[in-house]
Amino acid sequence: MGQKKSLxxxxxxxxxxxxxTDKPVYQMLRGIESKIEYHPFLEDWGNSYQSILRAALNDRQKGLSETEIEKSYQKKYNIQWAWADSLATNATAVFDQLTTAKINQIEQIETELKTGLIKSQEQIEKLExxxxNPNRKNTRNLTKKLLGLKSKLQRLQRKKQQLEQLKQSKRLHICWGSKKLFNAQYHLEENGxxxxxxxxxxxxxxxxxNFYSVGKGSVDGNNPVTKIHHSSEDIFTVTITVPRCYQDTYGQxxxxxxxxxxxRKHDLLYAxxxxxxxxxxxxxxxxxxxxxxxxxxxxxxxxxYISSLKNGCLGIDxxxxxxxxxxxxRDGNLxxxxGQKTVFSWEIPTGTTGQVEAALRDIVAEIVRIAESFQCPVACEDLDFSKKKASLRHQSKKYSRMLSGFVYDKFRSFLVARAEKYGIEVIFKNPFATSVIGLIKYMxxxxxxxxxxxxxxxxxxxxxxxxxxxxxxxxxxCPELPEDGSGHSWSQWGKICKLLNLQKIPRHSLFEPAKVLEVLQIAVSRTKEAQYKPEYGEESQIYFFISSSLKQ
Incomplete structure (x- = not known):
């Protein structure tokens, strides 16, 4: 695998x-979709194409290269080179997606295991x-808590087994046609x-x-086997070169x-x-x-781009x-x-997938309109939520719903697409300590x-x-630093974040600088006086009680 792409x-x-060319020319990918008149060939070749594609994916997993599939399939399935090339390209794309999905799944399970063990250890320490001090308050619902902890450890054990199986498995699995429909054959009446x-x-x-053909700009119709031409007004035609195996039935x-x-018409004519x-x-x-x-x-x-940092910047949280x-x-001030509004806020939309997407598109359209009025870029957090999603089970319900509701991913993709359409640059920046800095300095x-x-x-x-x-x-x-405050500010903010997290100070308390300073002083003194605490792997009676229960 190559280097991971930036967000x-x-x-x-x-x-x-x-x-x-003398100057670099930048182009934008555009998707154009329309209904097409029906012909029986579409049904026949669509079914055959997908069958050959499944065979090509199996051959890729057996070690055949894209070029080898392209050469061998022309004779094997009696199709032209361009169709074989499209099949090989399509199969390779699916193969690469499955490979990436497997790597991501392994990373997700590893993150979930790590997070689950940390939360389990915290529960064990609380129970100890x-x-x-076995008073009435501390022993309330003790049996229920022990059973919950045992259930969590059992689940983590199953996840560990799943991880081992996934790492040992060499074959990449995919269900063509959906798992839901595949499983319906075992419960026919229940599924109608x-x-x-x-x-x-x-x-x-x-x-x-479903079938697919790779474009080529140097040939007539901009595609070797599905040539596109403008007919009249809003009407276009696609001329499909019928695969040799179907030419006796449908002609050439x-x-x-x-x-x-x-x-979209003007975009296609330009292309x-x-x-x-x-x-x-x-x-x-x-x-x-x-x-x-x-x-x-x-x-x-x-x-x-019509936007420039000389005109300032919009920040999104x-x-x-x-x-x-x-x-x-531009000078960094609000x-x-x-009479001119410069602070805006929208509620996170809720509802069905379609309703959420529609609401997000409306919000993004308004943000881009505001950026146009100021002719400035838009800055967002460069956050990778794949790892955070792995720990959803161990987060609060509201935070879990926020991540699993795909709002972040959809919002950012809609924002970039809309902004590029109107010449607005989107800048992604490291989100380190933005909340704490904002609360302490600017709130x-x-x-x-x-x-x-x-x-x-x-x-x-x-x-x-x-x-x-x-x-x-x-x-x-940082008592060791000079009075002018020179030094790496991020490391200093990192220490503040750590101390505030240890004290579990409410967010609204950070509005008061004196309160923050008081809490930091307490946290520093407690850190110095803190006694040694057992690390992971050290003996714990409750842990061994539950572990022994799992083995039985």
């Missing part, structure tokens, strides 16, 4: 054109403290089937009805019409005239009365309750003009709430400003 690289649709043949018909239909070529209107490759996917949508659609992927000219936005001037100064204060820190970080700790904390946190 922006994984979200952006802009890339540098491979065409050599309770048993050391009167016979196995009825289920098998749906199973074959689910696994077919087949032309079908589809309609593209408004902005055709500029000789941009047009990758084509034709597929059936079961939830839309089995109608057939064509999806075109091509490139258009990227919109140049996403949390469990809201999406908060703050505009910061923009405060009478009392500007009268902001905690989320808006964190958004201000993110915007300042994008503008290139660093955050020094207040001078009143310096001698307490």
């Amino acid at each position: 922006k690289a994984s979200l952006t649709r802009i890339s540098r054109s491979k065409i050599k 403290i309770s048993l050391s 089937y009167s016979s196995h043949d009825e289920w098998f018909y749906d199973w074959r239909k689910k696994r077919g009805g 070529n087949l032309t079908l019409k589809f309609e593209v209107t408004q902005a 055709l005239e500029a000789n941009k490759p047009v990758t084509v996917q034709i597929f059936r949508r079961e939830h839309k009365d089995d109608q057939w659609y064509i999806h075109l992927s091509t490139y258009i000219q990227a919109v140049p 996403l949390n469990a309750n809201s999406i908060d936005l703050v505009y910061i001037k 923009h405060q003009i009478q 009392p100064k500007y009268g902001l709430n905690s989320a808006s204060a964190a958004a201000m820190v993110i915007a300042r970080r994008a503008l290139g400003y660093s955050e020094r700790i207040p001078s009143s904390y310096l001698s307490l946190i």
Whole structure:
């Protein structure tokens, strides 16, 4: 596996054109979709294509390269080179996705095991403290707590076995047609089937009805086997080169019409005239009365950025309750003009998946509109939620719902897509200690709430400003540093975050600088006086009691 892409690289649709010019030319990936008229060939080739694709994936897992599949499949399945090339490319893409998914699943289980063991150890220590002072309050629901801890350790043991099996397994598994439908064959009546043949018909239909061809800009129609041409007004045609195995039935070529209107029409015309490759996917949508659609992927000219850090920056903070936005001037201060709003907030949308996505798109559209008015970039936190999602079981319900509700991932992808369309740059910055810095430095100064204060820190970080700790904390946190406060501010903020976490101070208390200083003084003194505590692996009566129960 190569080096992992940055968050922006994984979200952006802009890339540098491979065409050599005096100045670099940037292009944007564009997707265009439309209904296409039906023809029996689509059904037959869609089913055959998917069957060959499954065979190609099996061959990739056996060690055959993309080139070997491309060469051997032309004769084996009696198809042209371009179709074999598309199949090999498609199979390799699926193979790479499955490989990445396996790596991510291993990392997720390892993170969940680590988090689960930490939480279990914390529970064990609390129970030991309770048993050391066995009064009525401490022994309340003790049996229930022990059983809960035992259940958690049993689950972690099952996860460990799953991890070992996953690491030992060499084959990558995928269910073509969905697991839900596959399992329906064992419960026919419960799933509305009167016979196995009825289920098998749906199973074959689910696994077919889809084919794909890779575009090429240097050929007529911008694709070797599914050529795209403009017919008249909003009407375009796709001329499909029929695979040799079907030419006796359908002839050598087949032309079908589809309609593209408004902005997408101009994008497609530009791609055709500029000789941009047009990758084509034709597929059936079961939830839309089995109608057939064509999806075109091509490139258009990227919109140049109209935003500049010289005009300041918008900072965004996403949390469990809201999406908060703050505009910061170039000098790093909050923009405060009478009658002009510079602090914004939206509630995290709830509802069905479609409702949440629609609401997020509306919020993103408003954020981009605000960025256009200030002609400034938008700064976001560069957070990897894959590891956090692995520890959902051990987080609060609100935080778990926030992460599992895919709000973060969808919001960022919608934001980047919308911003690039209107020439607004999105900057992702390290989120380290943004909440604590905002609470301590900017919440009392500007009268902001905690989320808006964190958004201000993110915007300042994008503008290139660093955050020094207040001078009143310096001698307490870093007594070895000179009085001017020189030194690495991040390490100093890291110490403050650690001390505040140990004291479990409420967030609203951080509004008062004197209260923060008092808590830090207590935390520092307690740290110095702290006695040695047993680490992981050391003897614990409760731990061994539960461990022995698990072995039985």
